Amino acid sequence: MKSEIIIAPSILSLDYSEVDRQLEELMASDAKWLHFDVMDGHFVPNLTFGPDILRGFKKKTSLFMDVHIMVDDPTFVSKIFIEQGADMVTFHYEAMNSIEECIVLCKEIQKQGCKCGISIKPATPVEVLDSILEYVDLVLIMSVNPGFGGQSFMEDSLERIAYLDNKRKEDQYNYLIEVDGGINDVTGKKCIDAGVDVLVAGSYVFKGNIKEKVKSLQCQK
Numbered sequence: 001m002k003s004e005i006i007i008a009p010s011i012l013s014l015d016y017s018e019v020d021r022q023l024e025e026l027m028a029s030d031a032k033w034l035h036f037d038v039m040d041g042h043f044v045p046n047l048t049f050g051p052d053i054l055r056g057f058k059k060k061t062s063l064f065m066d067v068h069i070m071v072d073d074p075t076f077v078s079k080i081f082i083e084q085g086a087d088m089v090t091f092h093y094e095a096m097n098s099i100e101e102c103i104v105l106c107k108e109i110q111k112q113g114c115k116c117g118i119s120i121k122p123a124t125p126v127e128v129l130d131s132i133l134e135y136v137d138l139v140l141i142m143s144v145n146p147g148f149g150g151q152s153f154m155e156d157s158l159e160r161i162a163y164l165d166n167k168r169k170e171d172q173y174n175y176l177i178e179v180d181g182g183i184n185d186v187t188g189k190k191c192i193d194a195g196v197d198v199l200v201a202g203s204y205v206f207k208g209n210i211k212e213k214v215k216s217l218q219c220q221k
């Protein structure tokens with residue numbers, strides 16, 4: 001079955017002196033999601049947006065809000081962003097004490113009416129996620145070390161995507177597979193071939209013509 005790839009431009013790379021114009025271009029593009037990177041300066045060495053910024057974006061656009069929290073305390077932070085209208089909250093396995101604790105938080109997020117994703121950094125073996133796969137709505141494979149936009153795609157992410165795609169077919173799970181970091185028209189195509197459903201792209205989309213850049217990433221599975 002063919003399904004459309006979802007493009008999730010990351011607002012980490014938005015030009016904040018031209019937010020209105022860039023958002024309008026984005027809304028006129030084929031992008032259906034907006035990827036919202038939350039960094040706390042501890043889990044990753046960078047600081048980004050708080051919940052008020054999400055509320056502001058919600059007033060401007062009806063794009064699906066894909067909130068990626070790179071924080072030490074996902075239980076506390078997820079609640080705050082759900083209250084401000086997150087449609088999906090994706091937290092990191094590495095920020096939690098165990099996979100059992102991840103499953104508990106996943107269920108709590110879903111109970112609050114939000115979809116839940118789980119993410120792993122490049123150095124974490126993908127198999128650690130096996131027991132949470134039946135519960136999550138999305139798995140996010142980080143294809144760079146989280147913290148900054150503009151880094152190069154790590155090629156071994158492709159095997160991790162293929163593992164999750166096979167597992168989903170074998171065990172009839174329903175999660176989406178998302179990839180984040182160094183995505184452009186070349187690396188994006190490789191990820192699609194490996195089985196990805198959602199491409200996050202920051203610097204690639206916001207440098208140049210946004211509509212054309214989104215289109216160049218969008219193709220059929």
Ligand SMILES: O=C(CO)[C@H](O)[C@H](O)COP(=O)(O)O
Pocket residue numbers: 010012013035037068144145146147148149150151180181182183200201202203204
């Ligand atoms: O989570 C992230 C960084 O931690 C961002 O979503 C990601 O880096 C997007 O930027 P780019 O497409 O430029 O790599």
Ligand SMILES: [Fe+2]
Pocket residue numbers: 010035036037068180200
């Ligand atoms: Fe991200």
